[in-house]
Amino acid sequence: MIDHCEECLQNTCMPSISIRNVPQATRDALAVKAGRAGQSLQEYLLARLVEIGDRVEVAEVIAEMEAIASAWEGSVTSEQILDAVHEGRREADEKWDRL
DSSP states (O other): OOOSOHHHHHHHHSOOOOOOOOOHHHHHHHHHHHHHTTOOHHHHHHHHHHHHHHOOOHHHHHHHHHHHHHHOSSOOOHHHHHHHHHHHHHHHHHHHHHO
16 A cells, blocks of 8 residues: 555656746746746646657658558559548548537
8 A cells, every 4th residue: 555645646757847037027928927827937838848748750751651662562652542532531421420
């Protein structure tokens, strides 16, 4: 059995980030934005950091696309692309017809 409260467990599992040398004007502006959002400064900044962390960067998308492209053994013709688009549309139409 664990003798720690839930809050203690959360704090031991979740890392913390400290940011030094934040200009007072920046801190104040962020506090105003947090207040407008109905959040504490801590809640507001955490939400913004999560958004930044979840954001997919263009370079990541390009790298993934290049990896997919390199997996193809030959070039894809425009006819194959159009066939795939038409097939996808047919499947979508059939799905909607069943609803």
